[in-house]
Amino acid sequence: MSGTVASCSHRSLLPAGAEGGRAWPAFGFGTAQRLSCHSSRRQLHCQHFAAHALTSNAAHWRAAEYLVKHHIKDNQVVALGSGPLAAAVIESIAGFITAHQRQGIRCIAASDAAAAEAAVHGLTQTNLDAHPEVDVLVCEADCIDSARMAFVVGCIDDEQELPQQPQLLRFARLRKAAHHVIALVDDSTKVVTRLKGSLPVAIQASNWEQTAEAIDDIFVGDAEIWRRSSEGPANPRGGEHPYTSPEGHQLLDIKFDGGFKLYGKEVPYGQIAAEIEGVAGVVAHGLVVGADMALIAEAAEPRMLVAQQ
Secondary structure, eight states: OEEEEEEOOOOOOOOTTTTSSSOOOSOOSOHHHHHHTTOGGGHHHHHHHHHHHHHHTHHHHHHHHHHHHHHOOTTOEEEEOOSHHHHHHHHHHHHHHHTTSOOSOEEEESSHHHHHHHHHTTOOBOOTTTOOOEEEEEEEOSEEETTTTEEEOOOOOTTOSSOOOOOHHHHHHHHHHEEEEEEEESOGGGEESSOEEEEEEEEESTTHHHHHHHHHHHHTTTEEEEEOBBTBSOOTTOTTSBOBOTTSEEEEEEEEEEEOOBTTBOOOHHHHHHHHHTSTTEEEESEEEOOSEEEEOOSSSOEEEEEEO
16 A cells, blocks of 8 residues: 655635634644643743744644545544644634534544543534444544555653653544544654654553563564653653553553564564554554555645555
8 A cells, every 4th residue: 555645735724824814723732732821921932932833833724724625524423633733623623614614523532632622612522332433533643654654643752751641542443443544744754664763552551561571572673662651751661650541551662773673574564563463461552554645734735645555
């Protein structure tokens, strides 16, 4: 499976002050970031940041509006991820509904952060019990192999002191239920020829050491296995406070030395996913194989990659 490029030039509705158009809120960074600007102690920082955000995030708004205009239809069930570009998509869906250009859309959030963002904008939310089939899953990719249309979700920035942890099992269930998957890429540098870096894996907390050792045996020589801490970077065992989800899951990061490999070879991603899924104690992982499309928020105009069967 490979991707081809489609031009996405269109008339964009950007935040007022960027290039004119609809009076969208000044920030496309999500609810938490907007609320932080309410603090008087951060007022000076926010004023400085606002001018930069209007310029740098114009690409996010163009991409989000293109996506909703061309790929989100009336009466669809849409699963939504979180992140700055996903937040712009959520707000764009709300804008189209308010403008009576879309109707009957029901949303399923892939994370608590996405649910909060959707609630802020008044989107109708549902769940898999009520709607077991999802028309389209829209989620941000940490990096994407554009030729093979495979991507990774759930990675964290090592510099974050209190990272927002992914909800991989929730995401995996939506991925399984979705007819179409669209990856959002907020920076063209995340488009690669081979996936590299970290791959997160959710595991049962009760026997985490056995699971970690089994995964380590698979990737010995290719990657290191680190248990994720709840307090940012720590050590391979997760420090004094390893992260445990409300469901009782912990997170392992498979930290590859270069591109994703299995037994020393760059095998198809599906083989890597199958090997991980075969380990006892593994609940879910962040490797997605077989995206239908990928939308890249480039500065000039959005770029759409379409999978070729």
